[in-house]
Amino acid sequence: MPDAPNSAPTPHAPQPIGPFAALLGWVLGTALQLQQAVLSPGWLVGILALAGGLLCAMLLRLRALRLSRAQRLGAWLLAAALMGFAATGLRCLVYDGQALDPALEGRDVLITGVVSDMPQRNESGLRFSLETEAATLEGRAIAVPPRIDVGWYGGLDSMAGGQLALQRQPGDVRAGERWRMTLRLKAPHGSRNPFGFDYELWLWERGVQATGYVRAGSSDPEPKRLEQTWKHPVALLRQLVRERIYAHVEQRQFAGLIAALVVGDQNAIDQVDWDVFRATGVAHLVSISGLHITMFAWGAAWAMGWLWRRSARLCLALPAPDAALLGGVLLATAYSLFSGWGIPAQRTCLMLAAVALLRMAGTRWPWPQVWMLACAVVVGVDPWALLQAGFWLSFVAVGVLFATDAGLPGHAEGVLRNTASRLGAMLREQWVVTVALAPLTLLLFGQVSLVGLIANAFAIPWVTLVVIPLSMLGVVLPLLWDGAGLAIALLMAVLQGLASWPWATLTLATAPWWMAAAGVLGGLLLVARLPQHLRGLGLPLLLPVLLWQAPLPPVGQFEMLAADIGQGNAVLVRTAHHALLYDAGPRYSLESDAGHRVLLPLLQALHVRLDLLVLSHRDTDHVGGAAAVLTMQPQADLLSSIDADDRLQSLRPAQRSGRCIAGQHWEWDGVQLDILHPQAADFDAPHSSNAVSCVLRIQSAGAEPHTALLVGDIERPQEQRLVALQAPLKADVLLVPHHGSKTSSSELFLDAVQPREAWIQSGYRNRYGHPAAEVLQRYEKRGIVVHDSPHCGAMTWRSDSPAQTLCVRSEEMHYWSHRVP
Ligand SMILES: [Zn+2]
Numbered sequence: 001m002p003d004a005p006n007s008a009p010t011p012h013a014p015q016p017i018g019p020f021a022a023l024l025g026w027v028l029g030t031a032l033q034l035q036q037a038v039l040s041p042g043w044l045v046g047i048l049a050l051a052g053g054l055l056c057a058m059l060l061r062l063r064a065l066r067l068s069r070a071q072r073l074g075a076w077l078l079a080a081a082l083m084g085f086a087a088t089g090l091r092c093l094v095y096d097g098q099a100l101d102p103a104l105e106g107r108d109v110l111i112t113g114v115v116s117d118m119p120q121r122n123e124s125g126l127r128f129s130l131e132t133e134a135a136t137l138e139g140r141a142i143a144v145p146p147r148i149d150v151g152w153y154g155g156l157d158s159m160a161g162g163q164l165a166l167q168r169q170p171g172d173v174r175a176g177e178r179w180r181m182t183l184r185l186k187a188p189h190g191s192r193n194p195f196g197f198d199y200e201l202w203l204w205e206r207g208v209q210a211t212g213y214v215r216a217g218s219s220d221p222e223p224k225r226l227e228q229t230w231k232h233p234v235a236l237l238r239q240l241v242r243e244r245i246y247a248h249v250e251q252r253q254f255a256g257l258i259a260a261l262v263v264g265d266q267n268a269i270d271q272v273d274w275d276v277f278r279a280t281g282v283a284h285l286v287s288i289s290g291l292h293i294t295m296f297a298w299g300a301a302w303a304m305g306w307l308w309r310r311s312a313r314l315c316l317a318l319p320a321p322d323a324a325l326l327g328g329v330l331l332a333t334a335y336s337l338f339s340g341w342g343i344p345a346q347r348t349c350l351m352l353a354a355v356a357l358l359r360m361a362g363t364r365w366p367w368p369q370v371w372m373l374a375c376a377v378v379v380g381v382d383p384w385a386l387l388q389a390g391f392w393l394s395f396v397a398v399g400v401l402f403a404t405d406a407g408l409p410g411h412a413e414g415v416l417r418n419t420a421s422r423l424g425a426m427l428r429e430q431w432v433v434t435v436a437l438a439p440l441t442l443l444l445f446g447q448v449s450l451v452g453l454i455a456n457a458f459a460i461p462w463v464t465l466v467v468i469p470l471s472m473l474g475v476v477l478p479l480l481w482d483g484a485g486l487a488i489a490l491l492m493a494v495l496q497g498l499a500s501w502p503w504a505t506l507t508l509a510t511a512p513w514w515m516a517a518a519g520v521l522g523g524l525l526l527v528a529r530l531p532q533h534l535r536g537l538g539l540p541l542l543l544p545v546l547l548w549q550a551p552l553p554p555v556g557q558f559e560m561l562a563a564d565i566g567q568g569n570a571v572l573v574r575t576a577h578h579a580l581l582y583d584a585g586p587r588y589s590l591e592s593d594a595g596h597r598v599l600l601p602l603l604q605a606l607h608v609r610l611d612l613l614v615l616s617h618r619d620t621d622h623v624g625g626a627a628a629v630l631t632m633q634p635q636a637d638l639l640s641s642i643d644a645d646d647r648l649q650s651l652r653p654a655q656r657s658g659r660c661i662a663g664q665h666w667e668w669d670g671v672q673l674d675i676l677h678p679q680a681a682d683f684d685a686p687h688s689s690n691a692v693s694c695v696l697r698i699q700s701a702g703a704e705p706h707t708a709l710l711v712g713d714i715e716r717p718q719e720q721r722l723v724a725l726q727a728p729l730k731a732d733v734l735l736v737p738h739h740g741s742k743t744s745s746s747e748l749f750l751d752a753v754q755p756r757e758a759w760i761q762s763g764y765r766n767r768y769g770h771p772a773a774e775v776l777q778r779y780e781k782r783g784i785v786v787h788d789s790p791h792c793g794a795m796t797w798r799s800d801s802p803a804q805t806l807c808v809r810s811e812e813m814h815y816w817s818h819r820v821p
Contacts, residue, residue, distance in 0.1 A: 025080030037813040052082030123590035125153035145209030175235030181223035183212035191564035192793030195605035204816040254485040264339030281452025290348040290394025301328025519545035556670035556701030565594040567763030568621035576669040587624030595625025615640035616712030660694035670701040700799035719749035740771020764790040
């Protein structure tokens with residue numbers, strides 16, 4: 001070729017560029033598909049698939065095609081990208097076709113199906129997945145999605161004829177059983193918050209297209225177990241082993257941890273213990289993560305190879321390195337299956353299998369190409385992995401193992417030859433990976449444990465060599481579980497000591513993704529085996545993300561963020577240098593509340609240190625997350641209408657906890673804050689909790705000040721009195737009183753406030769029917785724009801751009817997002 005600049009023979013033949021470009025293209029095409037807000041129509045997907053296929057065929061058939069290396073690279077990249085995009089698009093279209101018919105929401109549907117998972121029991125009831133087989137509505141056969149997440153709760157049934165009746169308690173449900181039960185269904189709907197967990201994506205990825213709860217009131221038909229099937233034997237086995245663990249180990253805390261390690265039941269671990277694990281950076285040891293499986297495969301491959309070498313006949317039949325590889329992958333897959341076949345474990349098994357097959361086929365690809373293959377295989381099976389921090393964490397972990405040339409079963413042969421200190425090498429690898437992943441963890445999760453290095457140096461060998469073997473062998477000899485319990489007790493004692501150190505964890509504001517990506521690249525450059533001048537580039541790439549500060553309002557202005565916490569109130573107000581949280585959202589169940597689930601992660605991602613927590617009144621949809629917030633933000637003062645003997649008051653000394661009383665006024669960075677209600681005398685008279693809701697008015701500085709009014713659950717009488725007292729009610733934004741209940745938002749009040757925007761914080765399909773249709777009409781009649789959390793997700797408004805409210809749901813629309821009717 002005339003354009004070839006170098007005619008001298010090269011010492012190595014150049015690597016064929018096709019495979020790498022194709023793998024990269026596939027991943028990029030899939031990544032592009034994930035950016036869609038709405039799915040492409042079928043005809044477009046078909047054309048893209050056809051174009052990609054044709055291009056592939058041309059590249060494969062016409063080898064004589066005179067393409068330069070760059071042209072060939074580009075053509076492969078394009079062809080594979082088209083195919084990747086089309087394959088994922090097609091899959092989504094098929095899946096979307098099985099979605100729950102919105103007309104079925106809120107209806108009682110009689111469903112027959114098989115329990116496909118080990119049920120999770122907690123204080124409030126039972127949760128499990130159901131594979132549906134048949135469904136009827138009022139005797140008519142209907143189509144429902146193939147997989148439904150079901151909750152079965154005990155307790156009181158308030159809907160039974162207006163009277164409280166005891167519900168049927170959840171039955172004894174086992175994996176593989178066929179049941180017929182009446183379910184009330186709902187489309188997958190989760191809260192949407194900035195930097196928050198995307199529940200709808202999580203359900204989409206798991207193939208769950210509806211959630212529902214068992215109708216178990218006294219007037220409902222009784223749920224009926226039909227038979228035990230042989231579907232899902234692994235899930236059943238796991239359930240039986242879990243029952244044995246609980247029967248044998250008396251202390252619940254230890255039993256939970258053993259269950260987590262043996263059958264992957266992470267829900268069995270107490271919230272308090274999780275906090276300790278996170279604070280000391282050893283959470284990866286007790287959750288069946290990708291790293292966990294990789295390490296298991298590594299150990300299994302080593303053991304397999306060692307055993308294989310004992311027999312000459314076996315070695316003749318199959319070389320020991322191949323047997324080690326195969327054994328490692330198979331045993332790791334078996335362990336993953338037994339530990340619940342969670343998505344991170346599935347991904348890791350796929351990566352390991354792809355790499356092992358490549359090695360056994362004798363292909364000698366350079367490691368970046370093998371790494372790219374692992375990525376492409378996972379993305380082919382589970383495209384949405386690309387959006388998960390956990391995937392990137394295990395993907396980089398596998399990369400680090402490649403780069404340091406150990407760890408993976410693929411390299412087990414090399415390690416096997418080195419007979420000295422194999423065990424030591426394995427533990428060292430695990431520690432190296434933990435250390436190497438620390439910066440990435442900080443970027444992806446905004447938090448890294450500083451005492452983690454010390455904690456891991458002890459916990460890795462202790463858990464790997466003592467706790468896990470004892471827990472696993474206990475399946476055969478339950479006596480060993482007692483030993484495991486003792487080992488866990490020691491582990492917890494050490495970790496609790498470490499977690500109590502000040503500055504045990506380092507947190508970081510969540511930076512824009514491109515800064516984070518540059519930071520990851522920088523971190524990789526720093527640890528890679530590269531010439532010094534290239535490594536030096538790592539630091540400048542890493543700096544922006546480390547120095548990143550979330551943008552704050554200028555002096556004199558403020559920003560409001562109404563978190564999407566379901567049915568309840570929680571509004572974060574920030575000025576240039578101060579922050580307050582107005583209410584702390586609901587409690588969801590005995591184990592979970594808006595504080596742990598939404599508010600603490602949000603405050604951490606935004607790097608907010610609260611100066612003040614205002615609790616409008618004591619109702620549980622306003623104080624459900626308060627204990628969590630007060631505990632994690634010890635510097636925040638408390639201002640509320642709750643009683644002096646309330647449990648929450650014990651979390652603050654009396655001098656830092658006050659009662660809100662009309663007339664209180666303070667200024668933060670030029671922003672004026674005023675309490676308008678209740679009056680001091682209101683507390684002396686008998687009153688409902690709603691009637692003493694703290695009403696907070698916030699006003700920006702400047703010639704044209706803008707105002708927000710947060711009113712809790714005040715009702716008509718309090719509204720009337722505020723108007724009668726001529727309180728300064730006029731506001732740009734109003735947090736709609738009592739979530740839009742009929743008892744509030746009186747015409748007189750609305751005419752006094754005259755908001756441009758009204759925010760309703762309510763739950764999707766909440767049982768109170770908030771907001772009431774007639775209340776909505778009152779707002780509409782006055783031309784007030786209404787936003788509610790089911791449609792909007794979290795809402796944001798800034799006093800320096802007061803024209804509109806920003807909705808997370810419309811700002812970040814994805815094709816898997818629930819379109820609320
Ligand atoms: Zn309320």
